[in-house]
Amino acid sequence: MSIQEIEKRWQKRWFEERIFEAEPGDKEKFFITVPYPYLNGNLHVGHTRTFVIGDVLARYHRMIGYNVLFPMAFHVTGTPLVGLSELIRNRDERTIKVYNELHKIPKDILFDLNTPEKLVNYFKGESEIALSDMGCSIDWRRKFTTMDPPYKKFIRWQFGKLKSKGLIARGSHPVRWCPNCKNPVEDHDLLRGEGANIIDYTLIKFSLDGYILPCATLRPETVFGVTNLWVNPGVTYLIAKIGEEEWVIGERAFEKLSHTDKHPEKIGEIEGRELIGRYARNSMNEEEVIVLPATFVDPNEGSGIVMSVPAHAPYDYLALRDLKDGRGDYDLPKEISDLILKIEPIKLIDLPRYGNFPALTVIDELKVKDQMDPKAEKATKIVYKREFHDGILNEVTGRYEGYKVSEVKEIIAKEMLKEGKADIFHELSEPVTCRCGTECVVKLVEDQWFLTYSKKEWKDKVLDCLSSMKIIPAEYRKEFENKVDWLKDKACARRRGLGTRLPWDKDWLIESLADSTIYMAYYILSKYIHEGRIKEEELDDQFFDYVLLGIGEQKNDLHKEIRDEFEYWYPVDLRSSGKDLVPNHLLFFLFHHVAIFPRRYWPRAIAVNGFVSLEGEKMSKSKGPLFTMREAIDEYGADVTRFYILGNSEHIQDADWRSSRVKDAKRALERFYVLAEDIIQRSKGSRENQKDLSKQDRWILHRIQMRIKEVREAMENIQTRRALQNAFYLILNDIKWYRKRGENPKVLLDVLDLWVRLLTPFIPHICEEIWSRMNGGPQNFVSLARYPEVDEGKIDYSIEIEEDLLRDTIEDIREILAVTKIEPKKIVIYTVPEWKREIYETALKLKVKGALDMGSLMRTVIKDHANTRQISSFAKKMVRKVGLMGQDEVKILANSPVDEFETMKKVEDFISEEFGCKVSVFDAEFSKYDPKNKSDAAMPLRPAIYVG
RNA sequence: GCGGGGGUUGCCGAGAUUGGCCAAAGGCGCAGGACUUAAGAUCCUGUUUCAUAGGAAUACGGGGGUUCGAAUCCCCUCCCCCGCACCA
Structure with a gap:
């Protein structure tokens, strides 16, 4: 039977027995969710990571005794599906290629997916199958899509709540906009300019004969140093x-x-040169400044008019110097030329080590020739940066004197804005071109609805929530806090796409991230809707108020039942997600929970995981490379895929899907399966009595306890890689050693019993298969078995130390053989003599008490020994050696006495077999044979060795 | 620029919060051996350098420091990745 067939069989049985369908009960609950996938493509191995982590956690918690709810749904709202269906309808070549070749959709099916609804249906089906085939223990009775009418009612209720709490406001906001397509543009809509930001310039108004000459600047504070304005005369x-x-x-x-x-209306034209020589008023200091010509002024940038601050802006300084030098063919009247000669830069920022005019200092440093020199750009950046960080405003700026530029810049801008002396001018940080070829602009979308995330009270509540939450990995807590701080008001309505209409303004659709913030609560309701027990018509605001918030009276018993179920499952115990959702979804998830629900229903924990790359390359749904979940399952099987992805990386690190490695993983699992089968078969034929445990038996049982401890610890921290290293490879290695040392098939079967359960969350199918064979058929599911717990009674450090003594000794012998290149005829081992042992153990005990030093050790040890010299020399070594040990190690060693001679004597034959020669073990004190006086070298846990 | 995360022995990747059990887990690859008619699989051993006795030297991006002792702590520096929004 193939892996896939075995997997299918168990998935079918799980489904038939409905073992993952969660109902409220007496047991403690665990509600885990992962973000539902967006259905604009097939699920791929990147999704697999998040889902499988979720599943492993769900399975783990189920096995440690929780009643686990692990539901799933599908996200479809927004524009992508609408766009995709259009592209398919138009047979867009690229799209067809991508969805046929990367997403592996047969063309005949693909061509028919020409409406968003058909797409949703198709991908919904495919995704559910893929997730089931991956072995995810999902309660599918709770599935839904975000365009289901009942879900829309839930969303409308939520937005009504937010509005009534005053968390939604109306305003305008700037977006990158294509004037041709008449749409906001996103990064993937662009030919170039993906990285472009919207930058807010301050537009300072100078007045000239009834006109306003606005100057766009990033340095509003320099308005105090303006000596003139620049226009381009041409x-x-x-x-x-x-x-x-x-x-x-x-x-x-x-x-x-x-x-x-601003809605500007053109009422005339004026040539640049007509403005030259005229005077404009600087409203900040009521100075009159002259308008002068400069060729560096780009009419396409800003307003096309520039204020000149030569002391602090290299371009201005250069342009002024060029004018004074008579460069440029401007034909200026003499009285203006004379005036120009009198213009002196006005210094308003003190910047240590940059002289009187920082602009000039940097111009000289970089040897910038004139205003057309490309180096002027660099000079500008340097001056800007230095002055921003270290500059301090001087007396020229009046009441701003003494402030640092970095702290006062915004304030000045805001004040000018308030007084009507300035405006805001949005500009793109670099040219942006839409796919249609049009140059994009910044558009101010007016009358937009906003979620007012910037409200301090709201943020404080989120931070409060965060502080009581578990964040995994812990390093991400800071990231979350930073992002809360960073979050601004967010537009929450759109004109286009699938979605729910705002209840109070039907022209707008609720933005698709905003409709996915508290949907975990809906999983509890969706079961009833799915089962047909509650009708869409019943889902009014009173219903939601009652079942989700306990507000109002229950209408009937069913509503009470739903309310009870909600109270049982909520809050979300763990939300596990990819790290890409931290600055958006996970943040909104918190914001909306604290806004809507009382504190006891706030989420308890968030876990964040990294992505999956493909053979070292980033995956892309639209450009490739892409490897679908379906392909992974068909090619390698679900367990192999799970095992690989879970074992490949930890936490936020990215996993890399490399087919050669996946094949290795597959081999490892096959090995496991064969080994398990072998153990089962042997135990059947064995007459061994399991009561008489040998040392090796106790050793393997002890080791298993250590592994169980590690695995459980790892799982509590959501370290799937660490868990698998222990639960799989390290146990495998222990078993190998155990078998080499001599196995008891019954004990091995017990070990297998633990081992299989330990691995079940990770590779459930193969474990079910082995489990059913162990138990003579499929009576129960290992998926529902108890996860192994540490059995303190089986922990025995002495045994481990003894076994290590053997292993270390073998290693030492090997080393000696390697160095001396002797073909051994005999090996003699001398274990530590009693007197050394005693000193060593005394040293350990003293160290435990924290009282280890030469004096105390000697005092304790010396009384019944004659040879003080020998003793003190050895004691000195022990003080050093034990002194360097960690407290944990010392405690174990001190409490786990080992009879080295006995131990080594018993393994004479084993070592003999290992090296193919005779092996004798002596106590160093009573050795009968010691040709090279090696026995003196015997140390605690390090016997002396003679090879001959 | 701001914020976050990283650079470990051929590769992947532990170790870093709590300095010494670290020449550094585990896996992969490679080499040798066992098994086999052979191959594969499996198992064992090795995999920085030097060493005829279990040792030593050199190593954790680079430089400096603290310490009896640093992959781990501190300072400086170089490089890489991710996010910066109205989009899922």
Whole structure:
């Protein structure tokens, strides 16, 4: 029978026996969820990681005695599915190729997936099958999609709640926008400019003869040092009516502003050169500054007009110097030229070690020639950075004197904004081109609905929640806290896509991340809906209020039952997720929980895991490479896939799917299966009585206890790799050694019994198969068996130390043989003499008490010995040796006395076999044969060795 | 730029919170051996260098420091990965 057939068989039995369908009960509950997948493709091995981690945790908790709820649903809201169905309908070549070749959808089926609904249906089916085939112990009665009508009612209720709590507000916000497509653009919609940010410039208004000359700047604080304005004399500027004001701006700036709430109206034109020589008023200090020509002014950037701060801006300094030097063909009247010569930079920022005018200092350092020199750009960056971090405003800035630039910059901008002296101008940090080829702009979306995540009270509540939560791995706690701090208000409504309409404004659809924040609660309701016990019509706000919040009166017994079930399962005990969801979904998950639910229903823990790459390459749903869950199962089997992914990496590290390694994993599991079968067969034929435990028997039982301890500890920390290392490889190695030393088939069967249960959460199918063979048929499921617990009675460190003594001695002999290249004819082993043993043990006991030193050791030891010299020399060594040991080790050694001679005497034959020669063991004190006086070298746990 | 995570012996990857059980777990690869007609699988052994007695030297991105002792602590430095939003 193939692996896949075995797996199928057990999946079928699990399903038929409904063993993963969770109902409230007396047992303590454990509610674990992982994010539902977004259905715009087939599940791949990347998803597998998150799901399988979830499943392993679900199975583990089930086996340690919890009543576990592990549900699953599907996310479909938003624009991607709509877009995808359109592309398929239009037979878009690339899309067809991607979905046929990467997602492995047969073309005849694919061509038919031409509506979002059909896509949802298809992927929903495929995903459920894939997850079941992966052995996930999901309660499928609770599945749903986010476009199911009852779910939409739940979402509407949630948003009603948020609104009534004042957490939703209306406002406007800037987005990257394609004027041609008339849509916000996302990174994957772009030809270039993926990394572009929206930068908020301060637009400072200078007034000139009734016009406003706005200057865009990132350095509003330098407004106090303005000596003049720059315009490009060769450019035609527009005059735009904005509100009551008339602005002079570049053509491109006009267009940019037209996408904002400024709604500019063109009322005229003016040539740049007409502005030259005229005076504009700086409203911050009421100074009049002259307008001058400069060629570096780019009419496409900012407003097309630049304020000049030569002391702190290299371009300005250079342009001014160029003018003074008479460079540039501007034809300026003499009186203006004379004025220019009189313009002196105004220093407003003190910057140590950068002289009077930092701009000049850096210009000289970099040897920038003039305003057209490319190095001017670099100089600008240097000055900006240095002044931002270390600059302090001086008396020129009036009441801002003494503040650091970094701390006062925002404040100045805000104040100017408030006083109407400035505006905000959004600009992209780099050029952005849409896929359609159009240059993108920043659009201010108006009348948008926002979730007001920036509210301090809301954030505080989240931080409060976070502080009582378990975050795994612990390093991520800081990341979460930072992200809470960083989160701003978030637009929560969209025009396009699948989704739920805002209850109070039907023009808007609820954004698809916002509809996926507290859906874990819905799993409890969805069972009743799925079973047809409750109808969609019943799902009104009163219903949700009652079952989810306990508000109002119960309408009937069923509602009470649902409420009880909710109270039983909630809160979520663990949400396990990929690390990509930390700054969005997981954050919103917390925000919405604290907003909607009382404290006792706040989530208890979040675990974060890394991704899966493919042969070292990042996977991509849309570009490849991609390896689907289906393919993994068909090619390697579910257990192999699980085993590989869980064992490949820990926590937030990324796992790498390498087919050669996966094949190794497959071999390892086959080995396990064969070994288990062998153990079962042998135990049947064995007449050995299991009561007489040999040393080796006790050793393997002891070792298993150690492994159980490790595995349980690892699982508590969600360290699947560590758990598997112990539960699989290390136990395997122990068993190998045990068999080599002489096995008791009955004991081995007991070990197997523990071993199989230990591995069940990870590789459930193969374990069920072995389990059923051990128990003479499938009467019970190992999936429901008790997870092994540490049996303190079987822990015996002495045995372990004895076995290590043997192993270490063998190793030493090997080393000697390797160095001397002797073909051994005989090996003699001299175990430590009593008197050394005594000193050693005394040293251990003293160390436990924390009183180990030469004096105390000698005092304790010396009284009944004659040869003080020999004793003190050895005692000195022991003080050193034991002194360096850790407290844990010392305690174990002190409490686990070992009779070395007895121990070694018993393994004479074993060692003899190992080296193919005669082996004798003597007590060093009473050795009858010692040709090279080796016995003197015998030390505690390190016998002397003679090889001849 | 800001924030987070990393750089370990051929590769993957433990170890780092609590400095010494660390030449550094485990796996893979490679080499030798056993088994076998052979191959594969399996099992055993080895896998930095030097060493005719279980030892020593050199090693954990680079440099410096603390310490009797550092992969682990501190400082400086180089390099890599991820996120920075209205998108799932």
